[in-house]
Amino acid sequence: MTAKITLILLLAGLGYSWEEIKGIAIMQGFAGLNLFAIFLLMALGLSVIFGQMKVINMAHGEFMTMGAYTTVLLSWLCETHAPGLLTWYFPVAMVAAFFVAGAVGFLTEWAIIRHLYKRPLDTLLATWGLSMIFQEAFRQIAGARETSATMPEWLMGSFQPFEGVDIPINGVFLLSACLVLTGLVVANLYYTRTGLRVRATVLNRDMAGAVGINTTMTDRMTFALGCGIAGVAGCAFTTVGSISPSAGGLYIVDTFMVVVFGGAGSIVGTILAAFGIAQAQSVLEFFLSGVLAKVFVLGAVVVILMIRPQGLIASKIRK
């Protein structure tokens, strides 16, 4: 409580210089952007899977963890076999994370998801089972303890654009990774033949099949793409957090909230939702406590969804 009052007072300028307040404002703004990048990275893959295919993938968090473990594995390989490569292994790890998670996603679609397209709520149960299996597999292979990848030097520390302002380099990296990935996904969905096929299949599966689109393959590739993006997100997360077998579960609800809040099927909606939720949480965290911020944000999202169940962005069509 005292902390709260102190903070309000100091923001009123009592005892703090303008420079300091400005510095904090910039850093706090960046903290919000950072959280935005995290939310968006998490939600992007899910937005593709849930939004485009209406599949509820409860194992999404595990695909992220998978990408993170891939990074840890590569970092370990570099450390033990080729310390010279440690500086630049990270971009390679990102690509590897994409393909590992994507390949597993491909198999998952073939083995499980394709049988459940007509029953979206059942995909929830099946993928929950899948997430249990994945978690235990991670535990068996990598051990129950928290691990983290060794970061290359250039990803650590902060840079100071001017006095009193520290911008975390891993945050900048996270943000740029997030923007590039989002750009690639949007470009892929809206400006390529593949993307056209995906959208056509989503809109009208039978028709798409009739005009010669291999809908089975399109579904499989879409699912794999979503999982691959999750893998990249997991890789990016190793710069800010830790990895444990059950880490994926921490993110899954947040992720679904972002996608649902944005409006299923709309990438733009997902971006907006990630931005809104992240900024709200970041600002509330600064003025309230971390716990209350979380409760408020969850509450606000639920209330807004009650008022606007279709999410932020939704197309209005004849039902």
Added chain:
Amino acid sequence: MNSFYRSFLGGRSGTVGLVVLSLLLLVVLPLSIDAFRLNMMGKYLSLAFVAIALVMCWGYGGIMSLGQGLFWGLGGYCMAAFLKLEAAANIAKEAGTDQIQALTTVGIPDFMDWNQITELPWFWYPFKSFPLTLALMIVIPTVIAYIVGVAMFKRRVGGVYFAIITQALCWAMEILFVTRQGWTGGINGITDLRTLLGWDIRTPDAQMTIYFLTCIGIIGCILFGRWLLNTKFGRLLLAVRDMEDRVRFSGYDVANIKTMVFCIAAAMSSIGGAFFVLNVGFMSPKLVTIEPSIYMVIFCAVGGRMSLIGAVYGTLIVSFGRTFFSEEFPALWYFLMGSVFILVTMVFPEGLAGAVNRFGPPLWNKIARLWRKKPPAAPAEEVKP
């Protein structure tokens, strides 16, 4: 009598199923397993209330709630609050025990004292009265379910969205319960519950009695569920699930129907939570959160989402499997359970009950044919709503 037979017992196969379940719960289990395992069964059965509620809400009404743990937890917390106040009042009489040393304010729950709360918060007062506690145990979850239901169903939030929103609510609730630890006991929950109206619930005899009470509660819920699903309301639920628009264009307010079943499910789950506290002796926010809520849906799915009795078997089998495997092969448990969920959703969407209904009668006929000359054996276990 005839209508009672039809609507409560569900005809011949329903009666057989219910009798088999009752025999199993009330006779076979108490005779064959020891007090410790029986108490575990009681604990599992308190989860079966939620599974039964989900059969009505999800199997029939098509409303998948991933936040049922919220209501279950509310029931548990109400009961725990009452027991805790009784324990706190009694502790004053046991001066000289270890606990008394810990308390600066005697007569309020110990965790409040640890959090510098010296006076009972106002909303704890109703839990000093047992009848009021019982009433609140039903009223609080029902009111919350009503608010959520009206807000969502009027706006036609359904399916996946409803599932995710209930999940978020459940999570928000857990965070609140954890963070207001002076009011709720925080992450430790409300522990060290001893007596119910002066009756020591920790003795083996009391545990046995509570087990039987839980069984009776379960059977009561099944009968209630049978009756409800046999009314026009039950058929409306199916209608809403399959053809929501048709129901609406038959002049029904679909939102009201959904809210109703959601409220009933909430109240029933809450009763289960209260039984849990009696069986286990404490309440914890860990039980209110997302994972147990998903487990509850899974109990229901494994048992058969359309079968009230199946839900009970589903709960017992999954919970027992969980305990057994975590005792013997901790690692295997997750692999096995994960595979079971995938298998059940893919191959047996109707769960155990569906499988029994599909394979039971042919098998029974075969057995009957083989034993034609001999007197009939006990009927095959049939699981029907």
Added chain:
Amino acid sequence: MIYPHFALELEELTVSFDGFKAVNGVTLYVAKDELRVIIGPNGAGKTTLLDLICGRTKPTDGKITFMDKVLTRLPEQEIVRAGVVRKFQTPSIYPKISVFENLELSHPKGRTAIGAIFFRRTPDVVERIHMVAEQIFLKDLLNKEAEQLSHGQKQWLEIGMLLMADPQLLLLDEPVAGMSVREREQTAELLRSICKGRSAVVIEHDMKFVRRIADKVTVMHQGKVLAEGHMDDIEKDPRVVEVYLGH
């Protein structure tokens, strides 16, 4: 122009989906006891018009009045309770329960959640069900699971479900679609008989069928009313021939 005896009045009804006006300024009056048929090419806005009347879609502009009651912003169930019922293009029945129960659910008694719980199957309800079942040619199939009916029988069942409530206005979207020739004849007869004493708006493509049942015909095209009148006049209208009937 005032026609106080009109049952249904649509005035300047417009609905826009992201800028696309599916129904654009439609004004339509249906008299009591009239059977009106709406025809028009695909995408003309016929089904959307029915959606608007029954409350499934809310109009962006305009007014709907039925028996002096404004329906424009009412929720669906209120519109139904005002006596307006709707049959969908594809048969919309409850597949998992019997024909009898399908009809019973459509009985106006016990329409609230609590009412439904304490609903009793009284003799008058049963009698009403048997009466309707006879009308829709399903009296021997009352105990059959609705899912197992033939396509045409499902269409009838849905009409029967509408009749249970003894409505004032029937909105029927392609009631004979997918029916055999014989079934069509029976349905035409059925519509004729049930429309006695109530109004109906029917969407249909089968011109032979339209001619058999229609009092008056409205032709829609691109969200607007193109022509209105008796079948004989409509068939001769060059614009209608151009956009719909073909040469």
Added chain:
Amino acid sequence: MSITTTSTPRTGMLSRVLRSIAATCAVIGSAAAMEDGWANPVLDKFPTATVNTTGLATGDHWVTVGQLHSVTGTMAISETGSVEAERLAIKQINDMGGVLGRKIKIVQEDGASDWPTFAEKAKKLLIKDKVGTVFGCWTSASRKAVLPIFEKENGMLYYPTFYEGLEASKNVIYTGQEATQQILWGLDWAHKEKGAKTFFLIGSDYIWPRTSNKIARIHIEKKLQGCKVVGEEYYPLGHTNFNSLINKVKLAKPDVIYSVVVGGSNVAWYKQLKAAGITGASLEKDKRLLLTISTTEDEVRGIGGENVEGFFACMKYFQSLPNENNIKFVAAFNEMYKDKYSGKASIGDVTQAAYLGPWLWKATVEKAGSFDISKISAASGGIEYKEAPEGYVRIHDKNNHLWSKARLGKMRLDGQFDVIAESPELIEPNPYPEGYK
């Protein structure tokens, strides 16, 4: 990990069938289990009939104990070290000839990071397995869940974690330090040695961090001259985004960042601190510091030494303690788990405290001359253990906690701590501190 199972008879056909299935599968595992051919050399002196009058699962040649930790779930990460340390101690005791000539058999149960499961398994250990004692639990919540069961069934629990205090059960021996033992001396040190005046208290949101910070706050505001708390913040367990908090800390510029962040959040917390330019070196430059009571060698392994170098921790034990007991202990630990850690195990404060459990129990049983719980409980006060890795420890006469020293360690790049200060005397455990409520 082999799980030694005892052959407690069970009634009931279902459980018998299941048990026989389990037994078949467990044959492989029990190959590594203890041989029953052990002969008790002191059986004449301590006949079973006198050392075990309450029907514990204890015979002429063996005694059964329970081990109850989370092997699965989120807490498995933290509890693994305790499981291993207790097993090491038990193995060493068995090699020395056991307790009263009886070798120790372990029944291990998994609490699965779930408090009701802990309660259920505690009941099983006490009622079905009738174990002589239980080593187990880690979080406060799991202890609170099992405590009434231990008191009701009269069992004995050796609890290894540093915790919030406010408890002293005759059925629990607390081998970790209670809050005042860990907090007060460390704060005094920061104030006296480092001249700290302002403190920012940070914690995960549950009872131990909250109680610890409460005690710290009272101590800072009432006992330390001219000191004040400039902020107090809690985040949910498992929270991974601390940027806003870090900004608040930057704005408040406290002399001491007092961190009680636990579990997985730790990694994110320290990584993000480093990314925001707050490191041990940068703080030292401004004569400030970060002091934690929740980060041990165990956690640092996951966080990475580069992220925590130069921060301080106040514990009673550090792996780098140079005394002879500890060197032997660390070597033995590494030897026992060499396949797993290849000689580089991280041993934290709690792991060491868990190691004390079996030794203290052994000493108590030998003093009491009996395995009976009531006699052990009565004999516990004053039990000493001189070979403890942390140095000498003694069970308090009244409250079942340990007298122990507090130490300050500075974190190094390699994940170890330099011990830079040590309380001169053993600190008395005081679970109900006067003036701190």
